[in-house]
Amino acid sequence: MKKNKAVRLALCALLAAVTIITTRVGFIVPFTNCYVHLGAAMVVLVAFLMPGHYGAAAVGIGMALSDLLGGFALWAPFTLVIRYFQAITLGSLASRKNRSSLIFAFVASGVVNVGGYYLAELAIYRNSIVAAYSAIAEVVLNIFGATTGSFAYRLLEKTKAIDYFN
Numbered sequence: 001m002k003k004n005k006a007v008r009l010a011l012c013a014l015l016a017a018v019t020i021i022t023t024r025v026g027f028i029v030p031f032t033n034c035y036v037h038l039g040a041a042m043v044v045l046v047a048f049l050m051p052g053h054y055g056a057a058a059v060g061i062g063m064a065l066s067d068l069l070g071g072f073a074l075w076a077p078f079t080l081v082i083r084y085f086q087a088i089t090l091g092s093l094a095s096r097k098n099r100s101s102l103i104f105a106f107v108a109s110g111v112v113n114v115g116g117y118y119l120a121e122l123a124i125y126r127n128s129i130v131a132a133y134s135a136i137a138e139v140v141l142n143i144f145g146a147t148t149g150s151f152a153y154r155l156l157e158k159t160k161a162i163d164y165f166n
Contacts, residue, residue: 008050008054009054011050011054011058011164011165012050012054012055012057012058013058015042015046015049015050015055015058015059015062016057016058016059016061016062016065017062018042018062019039019042019046019058019059019061019062019063019066020062020063020065020066020069022037022038022039022041022042023037023038023039023042023062023063023066024037024039024066024069024070025037025038025039026038026039029137029140031133034117034134034137034138034140034141035072036137036140036141036144037141038148039062039063039066039145040141040142040144040145040148040149041144041145041148041149041152042059042062042145042149043059043083043086043087043090043109043145043149044090044106044145044146044148044149044150044152044153045149045152045153045156046058046059046087047059047087047090047091047094047109048091048094048149048153049153049156049162049165050091050165051091051092051094052088052091052092053088055087055091056083056084056085056087056088056091057084059083059084059086059087060079060080060081060082060083060084060087061080063079063080063083064076064077064079064080064083066079067079074124075120078116078117078120081116082112082113082116082117082120083113085112085116086109086110086112086113086116087109089105089108089109089112090105090106090108090109093105093108093109094106106142106146109142110139110142110143110146113138113141113142114135114138114139114142117134117135117138118131118132118134118135118138119131121134121135
């Protein structure tokens with residue numbers, strides 16, 4: 001069944017709200033400025049559930065609003081853009097039936113994320129060492145997000161809930 005724009009927009013808003021909540025559940029990695037959170041799994045889950053601009057917007061807006069609500073307003077514009085393009089990259093390259101395509105999509109979206117935040121850290125702190133430490137933590141965050149998001153998607157596949165997104 002093809003969803004109309006109003007339904008897609010409502011699902012996008014719902015996923016953005018869930019992304020805000022899951023992004024607030026996490027911790028800052030010592031000696032980096034990286035925030036490890038469950039929102040990383042939402043990037044994968046949303047990119048699989050709603051590939052394209054709707055899903056990418058849900059992730060980008062949700063994480064940017066989480067930055068605003070959490071007192072990290074400086075990061076919100078960077079997060080919006082980086083997470084949007086990370087979700088677009090993952091959603092457009094991933095084929096859940098082809099393992100090598102899936103791995104390539106995870107790596108490519110991870111490069112978008114790590115590279116984006118590295119450049120953002122350089123722009124904000126003007127210190128390549130701080131940016132490099134944070135990049136290492138972002139790699140860990142991407143691995144965490146890929147595994148937990150994939151697991152959550154597999155669980156949803158076993159229920160009828162996934163039909164709402166198709």
